[in-house]
Amino acid sequence: MRLRNVKGSREVIAASRYVIKNETEKKGRWKEVFGNGNRIHIEIGMGKGAFLTTMAQANPYTNYIGIEKYSSVLIRAIEKQEELELPNLYFIRMEAEYIDEVFAPGEVGRIYLNFSDPWPKDRHAKRRLTSKEFLNRYTKILTEDGLVIFKTDNRELFDFSLEQIPEAGWELVDYTYDLHNSAYVKGNIMTEYEAKFVGEGKPICRLTAKQNR
Numbered sequence: 001m002r003l004r005n006v007k008g009s010r011e012v013i014a015a016s017r018y019v020i021k022n023e024t025e026k027k028g029r030w031k032e033v034f035g036n037g038n039r040i041h042i043e044i045g046m047g048k049g050a051f052l053t054t055m056a057q058a059n060p061y062t063n064y065i066g067i068e069k070y071s072s073v074l075i076r077a078i079e080k081q082e083e084l085e086l087p088n089l090y091f092i093r094m095e096a097e098y099i100d101e102v103f104a105p106g107e108v109g110r111i112y113l114n115f116s117d118p119w120p121k122d123r124h125a126k127r128r129l130t131s132k133e134f135l136n137r138y139t140k141i142l143t144e145d146g147l148v149i150f151k152t153d154n155r156e157l158f159d160f161s162l163e164q165i166p167e168a169g170w171e172l173v174d175y176t177y178d179l180h181n182s183a184y185v186k187g188n189i190m191t192e193y194e195a196k197f198v199g200e201g202k203p204i205c206r207l208t209a210k211q212n213r
Contacts, residue, residue, distance in 0.1 A: 009071040018081045019074075019091045020065075028104035034063045034088065039143075041110040042067060042103075044096045044129055049077025051114055051191040056089040058189075066091045067099070096129060103141040111138055113150040115193040118157040130161035135168035139211055151179065151206045153197045158205035165209050175207035182206075 013019050020026060020033065031037050038061050043052045046066035056064045066089070068074040074093055081089055092102065116129040126133045130150055138148060148170075152158050158177070165172050176182040180198055184206060194204060 009075040012075050012078060013071055013093055016078050016082070016091075018078060018089070019093060023092045023094060023102045024098075027102055028107065030063070030065075030103070030107060033090065036063070038063050038088070039109040040065060040103075040107060041112065042108055043112040043114065044099070045069075045113065045116050046077060046091070047073050047114075048192055049074075049080055049091075051112070051189055052089065053077065053080050053084065053086070054189050056086045057084070060088055062088065064089045067094060067096060069093065069095050096134070097137070100137050100140040105140060106143045108141045109143050109146050111142070111146070111148045113148065114191045115152055116150070116157070118152075118154045120156070125160070128157065128160065130157070130164055132164045132168035135164065135170055135209075139168075142211060144211075144213055146210065147173070148209045149206070150209070151191070151194065151204055153193070153202050153204055155205065158207070161207065165207075169212050170209050171212050173208040173210055175205075177203060177205050179204040179206040 026033055030040055040063045042065045044067045046052050046068045049066055052064050052066045066077060068077070068091065071093065074091060077091060113129050119125065119127045125131055128134070150161060162172065162175065174184065176184050179185055179188065190198070197204060
């Protein structure tokens with residue numbers, strides 16, 4: 001997907017109080033950032049932030065951190081947060097592969113992966129956010145009962161993800177190839193992409209996985 005550059009986005013991100021700078025310095029200290037000991041949930045590849053903003057509004061006693069590498073979409077999430085001023089929501093502009101440098105062991109309770117880049121070429125498989133390489137990174141930061149929840153419209157990526165979970169020593173909690181015609185749709189919060197795909201009649205795949213301990 002080609003993203004349109006938004007003039008001045010980097011400057012807005014640098015100035016925003018809702019974007020964490022020097023994020024590696026917050027490792028093990030996120031309670032200080034939020035000013036409480038509430039659980040922390042993160043979304044990797046948060047896009048324009050509709051999903052995470054909705055989650056933060058609905059769950060004020062859970063802290064949320066959105067991770068996004070593209071300034072052009074992160075700026076839209078910042079604009080929403082500047083209006084809402086939710087105390088339990090912050091953002092980080094970073095590459096996902098450095099996630100274990102930002103969070104300490106057991107510091108994250110849940111990781112949301114919504115409509116992640118499929119990286120379709122085989123040589124890029126390690127870059128997929130549900131690859132065993134990334135699952136190993138998540139193991140380093142999740143609580144013992146922590147979960148990864150993944151949604152996609154890409155069947156090939158979903159099948160790949162189902163294979164990677166046992167290879168990484170993880171356990172599949174549940175999965176469906178058609179979220180919106182399943183029992184798992186209850187309480188589901190849609191992303192911008194999800195709403196678009198559902199409107200087009202495309203089935204949404206969803207899985208929940210946890211570590212084998």
